[in-house]
Amino acid sequence: MLDITRHRSNINQSTSDEWIEAIAGAIDHINSGSCLQYLVNALGTLVKFDMAMSVVYSRHSKPFYVYDTFRTEKAKQGLSNYINSTYILNPAYAAYCGGLNSGVYRIHELSSENRVSSDQYHSLKIRRMSGEELEYITECWPHKMEEIFIAISLPADEMGEICLLRARSKGGFADTDIALLTAHLPLMEAVFRQYWTNARCYASIDDTVPPMDYLLNTVFDEQLSSRENQVAALVLKGTSGQDIADELGISLTTVKTHRKNLYLKLGITTQTELFSLALNALALHA
Secondary structure, eight states, X not given: OOOGGGGGGGOOHHHHHHHHHHHHXXXXXXXXXTHHHHHHHHHTTTSOOSEEEEEEEETTEEEEEEEEOOOXXXXXXXXXXXXXXGGGGXXXXXXXXXTOOSEEEEGGGGOOSOOOOHHHHHHSSEEEOTTXXXXXXXXXXXXXXXXXXXXXXXXXXXXXXXXXXXXXGGTOOOHHHHHHHHHTHHHHHHHHHHHXXXXXXXXXXXXXXXXXXXXXXXXXXXXXXXHHHHHHHHHHTTOOHHHHHHHHTOOHHHHHHHHHHHHHHHTOOSHHHXXXXXXXXXXHHO
């Protein structure tokens, strides 16, 4: 049980009022795809940060994209690189695999002494970067940022992460920031957990239609061709471009063309945005 009164001196009345109003917005939208936007906005009433992102880790797949505030295409590509490649090196993911409890953590404090191997530099989308919190940085990931993250235990042995990034030139995150977030962790957990339970669609949307079928038959059906629908489904399952080509009996070039066309029709530009579109659609209709 957290002793919130111990941190009461860190919370002035205006901040408390702003937090209550903002978290109420997240609760109001708990069954909506915009819930995480409201939750991140609520965190902004407690601590200052430059950007944020959220994923959910599973032991059986790549991370699920949930939300981000990255503003540039380069940064969004960095997030896509992380989700599809470099997350396996992240101390947060390693800690989750080791049974990490819910809490607020500094990313560098979880970093192990194990060095990144030369093979990993060649096989994963990372670069050596002196002066970063870790000895490497994911390609296109924002540079010179300090990161803290909120870990949230979820059903089915999954873990939610809300990562907050702040430029080190601005002083990074203080211990009081960690304490303030920790004091509000129980409500954050409750909101995120309920949102994800709906969005994850543990049960089918109408008890008869599997979530993927729902997406393909309703959200995407009127906008995409049947082949584009097939490609979208396989992308959402984490299938590589070559594996999609092999499964559908088409060339990799044709797969890339279908992906380009379906992205254009859906008004998106990256795989991360496709995941977000699908997740938000499921959350809205859960």
